[in-house]
Amino acid sequence: MPDPRPAAEIPLAPETLDQLRRVSTASLATLLFKRGFRNAYVQGVAPLRAGGPRMVGPAFTLRHIPAREDTDPLEAFRERDHPQRVAVETCPEGHVLVMDCRRDVSAASAGSILLTRLEVRGAAGVVTDGGVRDVEGAAELSLPVFAAGPSAPTNLTRHHAIDIDVPIGCGGVAVYPGDIVVGDGDGVMVIPRALADDIAREAVSMESYEDFVLEEVRAGRPVIGLYPLTDSENQARFETWQAARRR
Secondary structure (H helix, E strand, C coil): CCCCCCHHHCCCCCCHHHHHCCCCHHHHHHHHHHCCCCCCECCCCEECCCCCCCEEEEEEEEEEEECCCCCCCHHHHHCCCCHHHHHHHHCCCCCEEEEECCCCCCCECCCHHHHHHHHHCCCCEEEECCEECCHHHHHCCCCCEEECEECCCCHHHCEEEEEECCCEEECCEEECCCCEEEEECCEEEEECHHHHHHHHHHHHHHHHHHHHHHHHHHCCCCCCCCCCCCCHHHHHHHHHHHHHHCC
């Protein structure tokens, strides 16, 4: 099978990203599963700050291979075309920098200085299946950062940054440039760009129904026939509930 079409050929509806900011990754996981996508949840990453801001944006990617002594001395950071630095300076505003570190947390993929630079440049967030250093400072940023854990060693000890804005794997998930990345307290979901408009619309409706279900459960109603919705009386009650709230 061919790779997905380039992101430039798949425009998003104007409301899609805003809709995705209002829904949970749990809902997105269910909707992707309904469409046959079982592997869209980035494994092993978590937000640096519990209760921090949600993250939504198109993916801008950075791929690493294992570091080697002759290619990754400390002097490598002096190179003006070092891919890690170039990625930080070219990640488009509103995009999420997604880094493939091969799930290796033994070294950092970024620290608070580079993450601050991304925040200042207007990035929507960062996802890495490697480590992050300067975690206390990084966690204070308004920039959402999802990482596999803290790690003090510099990336040069384990990671050789090599490719920018190419298909990668992050936490076991294929990420193509322009895929839509959504993060919250439950973790990170990657939505194939071609599905994003449909998923966003359906997710808003799904979450509206789940709000109704929570109210019903708190009022003592059983979940059978309610969640999932299979009883006509529950359908009628939901429609009345929706109309009262103009949803």
